Amino acid sequence: xxxxxxxxxxxxxxxxxxxxxxxxxxxxxxxxxxxxxxxxxxxxxxxxxxxxxxxxxxxxxxxxxxxxxxxxxxxxxxxxxxxxxxxxxxxxxxxxxxxxxxxxxxxxxxxxxxxxxxxxxxxxxxxxxxxxxxxxxxxxxxxxxxxxxxxxxxxxxxxxxxxxxxxxxxxxxxxxxxxxxxxxxxxxxxxxxxxxxxxxxxxxxxxxxxxxxxx
Numbered sequence: 478x479x480x481x482x483x484x485x486x487x488x489x490x491x492x493x494x495x496x497x498x499x500x501x502x503x504x505x506x507x508x509x510x511x512x513x514x515x516x517x518x519x520x521x522x523x524x525x526x527x528x529x530x531x532x533x534x535x536x537x538x539x540x541x542x543x544x545x546x547x548x549x550x551x552x553x554x555x556x557x558x559x560x561x562x563x564x565x566x567x568x569x570x571x572x573x574x575x576x577x578x579x580x581x582x583x584x585x586x587x588x589x590x591x592x593x594x595x596x597x598x599x600x601x602x603x604x605x606x607x608x609x610x611x612x613x614x615x616x617x618x619x620x621x622x623x624x625x626x627x628x629x630x631x632x633x634x635x636x637x638x639x640x641x642x643x644x645x646x647x648x649x650x651x652x653x654x655x656x657x658x659x660x661x662x663x664x665x666x667x668x669x670x671x672x673x674x675x676x677x678x679x680x681x682x683x684x685x686x687x688x689x690x691x692x
Contacts, residue, residue: 517641519610524629527607527615528692530598531589537596541566541627543589543617554595560585569667570616570630570689572606586618611638613685614665621668621689622657630689632665634658636680639688643678646690651678656690 534542540549543566547559560567560583568586569575583604591604601607607615613633621628634642639658643649647656658678659669668687678686 513637516610517638517645520615520631520634520638521642521645523607523609523615524631524690527593527599527617528629530593531617531692533598534593534596541589542592542596543585543587545592550592557591557595558583558588560588565619566617566627568618570606570618570621570628571614571632571665571667572616573667575618575667586616589617609633611635612664613687617692618668618689622659622671624655624657624689624691627692628689629692630668630687632661632685632687634686634688636678636684636686639686640678640680642688649677651675651686651688656688658686658688661685661687 531542534540538545538549538553540546540562541560541564544560544562544564546562549562550557550559566585566589567575567580568584570586572584572587574580574584587604587606590599590601590606593599594601594603599607609615609631611631611634613631615629615631617627617629619627621630631642639651640649643651643654643656643658647654651658652675659671660675660679664685666687668689
């Protein structure tokens with residue numbers, strides 16, 4: 478009975494397959510890195526653009542958008558609502574309450590977007606809070622993480638993105654500087670009044686962060 482040698486892959490063929498797999502994995506990882514870098518740039522640009530729009534509004538109307546008194550706002554844009562004019566935005570970056578205290582009328586942290594859009598300084602619909610490139614929100618509130626004054630916040634950020642933005646814009650430490658961060662218990666959660674327990678952003682693939690920077 479004639480026997481045939483078993484056929485299989487040679488070492489050269491196996492090596493070629495492994496090289497191809499390596500190239501494919503490298504391409505996927507490089508593509509993911511490019512996407513992450515693009516998201517970082519978009520979020521930084523959006524935050525800088527919004528800050529510039531707020532300064533432009535204050536320069537033009539001598540008032541803080543969202544907080545500007547109703548009589549002034551409705552006189553300029555009939556039917557539009559205004560704030561109480563006390564110089565402090567009421568409400569959290571995500572349109573909720575801060576510390577359990579509600580605003581007397583509409584949340585000024587949402588009204589700010591309507592005022593900026595009515596003035597033509599940003600685009601979008603009504604008082605919708607802008608969405609960032611990581612799928613979270615970009616919002617404004619009075620103070621967070623020990624920062625005084627108004628802060629501009631971005632939510633739902635993977636640790637890698639939050640750490641990169643902090644390093645580019647500040648000192649890279651979530652506890653210190655003019656940009657700080659904290660873990661979020663849930664997407665778009667309200668800002669924890671305390672700085673992050675972490676001395677550094679923890680990139681375990683599941684944690685998301687809220688970062689806020691002084692305006």
